[in-house]
Amino acid sequence: MKCGVSQFSSELVDSIRECGGVFEVSPSCTVLLPKAFGFCIGVNRAVTMLNNVVTGLDEKRPIWLLGAMIHNPAVNEAFAKAGVQVSTNAEEVFDKASPHDIFVIPAFGLPLEQDRRLRKFVAEDGRIVDATCPFVGRVWMEAKQGGERGNAVIIHGKYGHQETYGIWSRAVSSAPACVLLSTVEEARRFAVDCHSLADERLFNAEKLARCDWTLLNQTTMLSTETAEIAEILQTAAWHRGKVNMAGTLCTATRERQAAAQELCTKGCDVIIVLGGTDSSNTTQLYRKAVERLGKERCFFVQSEQDLQTESVRHFQPFEQRWQSTSNEPILKAKRIGVLTGASCPDSELERLLRRLKELITIQR
Ligand code: SF4
Numbered sequence: 001m002k003c004g005v006s007q008f009s010s011e012l013v014d015s016i017r018e019c020g021g022v023f024e025v026s027p028s029c030t031v032l033l034p035k036a037f038g039f040c041i042g043v044n045r046a047v048t049m050l051n052n053v054v055t056g057l058d059e060k061r062p063i064w065l066l067g068a069m070i071h072n073p074a075v076n077e078a079f080a081k082a083g084v085q086v087s088t089n090a091e092e093v094f095d096k097a098s099p100h101d102i103f104v105i106p107a108f109g110l111p112l113e114q115d116r117r118l119r120k121f122v123a124e125d126g127r128i129v130d131a132t133c134p135f136v137g138r139v140w141m142e143a144k145q146g147g148e149r150g151n152a153v154i155i156h157g158k159y160g161h162q163e164t165y166g167i168w169s170r171a172v173s174s175a176p177a178c179v180l181l182s183t184v185e186e187a188r189r190f191a192v193d194c195h196s197l198a199d200e201r202l203f204n205a206e207k208l209a210r211c212d213w214t215l216l217n218q219t220t221m222l223s224t225e226t227a228e229i230a231e232i233l234q235t236a237a238w239h240r241g242k243v244n245m246a247g248t249l250c251t252a253t254r255e256r257q258a259a260a261q262e263l264c265t266k267g268c269d270v271i272i273v274l275g276g277t278d279s280s281n282t283t284q285l286y287r288k289a290v291e292r293l294g295k296e297r298c299f300f301v302q303s304e305q306d307l308q309t310e311s312v313r314h315f316q317p318f319e320q321r322w323q324s325t326s327n328e329p330i331l332k333a334k335r336i337g338v339l340t341g342a343s344c345p346d347s348e349l350e351r352l353l354r355r356l357k358e359l360i361t362i363q364r
Contacts, residue, residue, distance in 0.1 A: 021035065038345070046107035217249055271293055274340045304351040331359060
């Protein structure tokens with residue numbers, strides 16, 4: 001089976017985009033889409049690069065993808081079906097692969113050690129396709145430059161996220177000290193006592209008090225939250241240096257967060273957020289929606305299959321659990337806002353819209 005970039009596009013969604021993001025589901029129900037949605041530039045680039053490998057002349061050589069290409073199960077599954085071997089376990093890849101194979105680095109990049117190891121492992125006639133998003137590369141550069149200036153690097157990023165590992169690995173290779181903060185609450189505790197954080201979030205904590213700090217963020221965090229963390233860090237009485245903010249959110253994240261904010265002011269009865277549950281930028285869109293409409297009116301789903309005849313299966317990212325509730329708020333809504341993350345293909349959005357239409361038409 002071949003995988004093509006076009007399989008992730010949608011004529012229906014293109015036409016809705018051209019009409020200002022409004023889709024009539026029924027005479028009494030309208031879906032509103034934000035001004036910015038769909039694949040971002042980095043995801044589009046990564047998917048196109050992998051697609052070129054899969055459909056290119058090299059297709060007979062095994063293709064190894066070191067981690068999920070992007071955080072969207074539909075896209076990752078499509079590539080797996082096309083024969084790409086996906087593994088988040090680098091050791092396993094180095095055990096099983098031949099140095100003459102093709103290795104694809106996903107949009108989030110690789111931790112420094114893995115990256116170095118891969119480059120040594122691959123033979124001259126092997127190939128590395130590096131799909132790391134340039135915005136991720138910019139964060140690495142800020143971490144390196146901050147470290148080289150003698151600054152401690154403070155990362156605002158999601159713990160356990162592939163991109164955060166990559167940033168951390170580069171920060172600790174050049175900075176005198178390093179900290180990972182995932183939430184405002186953690187920043188508050190850290191500002192009072194740096195040892196309130198778990199050890200794996202601290203590198204050379206004893207050097208923190210004497211250095212200037214460079215605060216940078218994973219590309220997909222909530223911009224307002226990073227600004228809040230910057231203010232909190234200024235209050236750390238035990239710190240004798242300055243705090244500099246690098247501002248490394250990517251353009252797509254800024255645009256999508258602003259567009260989501262705007263959509264949430266348009267009088268929607270409910271908001272559906274569509275995307276991978278491990279996607280950081282999608283989670284931030286959900287948070288924006290919940291801030292405005294409350295949890296009872298916001299539903300984070302991974303595919304149209306989560307919209308069932310009588311219930312909706314939705315993910316609670318704060319508690320990291322799925323739950324099922326009645327789909328009545330959705331079926332009775334006059335205005336439904338739909339937000340999709342930067343890694344959600346238009347084809348998935350089309351499926352969701354068609355499912356909504358089907359359910360609402362049956363019910364009314
Ligand atoms: S969300 Fe931003 S950093 Fe991530 S792939 Fe897209 S453009 Fe790159």
